[in-house]
Amino acid sequence: MTNEFVLEAITREFPDSVISSSEPYGMLTIEVKKEDIKKIIHYLKDSTLEINFLTDICGIHYPETPAKELGVIYHLHNMMTNFRLRLKVFMTREDIEVDSLTDLYSGANWMERETYDFYGIKFRGHPDLRVILNMEDLGYHPMLKEYRLEDGTRTDKDDSMFGR
Template sequence: MTNEFVLEAITREFPESVLHVSEPYGMLTLEIKKEDLKKVVHHLRDSSLEINFLTDVCGIHYPQDPEKELGVIYHLHNMKENFRIRLKSFTKKEGAEFETLTDLYAAANWMERETFDFYGIRFSGHPDLRVILNMEDLGYHPMLKEYRLEDGTREDKNDKMFGR
């Protein structure tokens, strides 16, 4: 199974859903419309592509882009062919919500909870969406790039050293 084959299969089935395609380090990476993401993942799992293992779900924050400020990244794997694919989908920060994948992959349960915990992204239909790693009364989502990384009184370090 090749990147070209999988891309052609996805674009044939969902011609309007793929917004951007890239292959960093050889891994097929697709940006998918938020409203079509679950349909695409469902197709990948149940079609002849047999991409049936959810490796990872994580969030991402791009504060410089208000239209695509928060995103969710899914890493999926076909174990038989050893084929991996990365799917990304983005939304505005206000009311950031995606459909849960827990009904497709049981492993999504804790990974979606972690993404909610650290980024504040909600997953509609999730069976138990609550904080799992931070304290419940923390009051903020620590992975959002809204907070300084270092003490402002320090002169030996600044946020530029951390890629900001």
């Protein structure tokens, strides 16, 4: 199975869903429309492509790109042919919700909870979407690039020792 073959199969089944594709480091990476991600992954799992293992779900935040500020990245794997695929969906800050994959992959449960916990991305249809690693009363999502990396009020740190 090749990147070209899988990309052609996806674009044939979902001609209006594929936004862009690339092959960084040889891995097929496809950006698709957010509303079609579950249908595409369901197709990949149940078709002859047999991409049947969900390796990872993670979030990403690009604050300098308001139209694609938040995203969810899915890594999928065909264990028989060792074919790997990356799917990406992006959304605005006002509409941070995407369909849950827990009914397709039981392992998606904790991955989606972690993504919600760190990025605030909601997964529609998730059976128990709540924080998993942070404290429940934290009040923010720590992986969003909205906070300073360092505390500007610290007086115990001499920046000249760090080359600044």
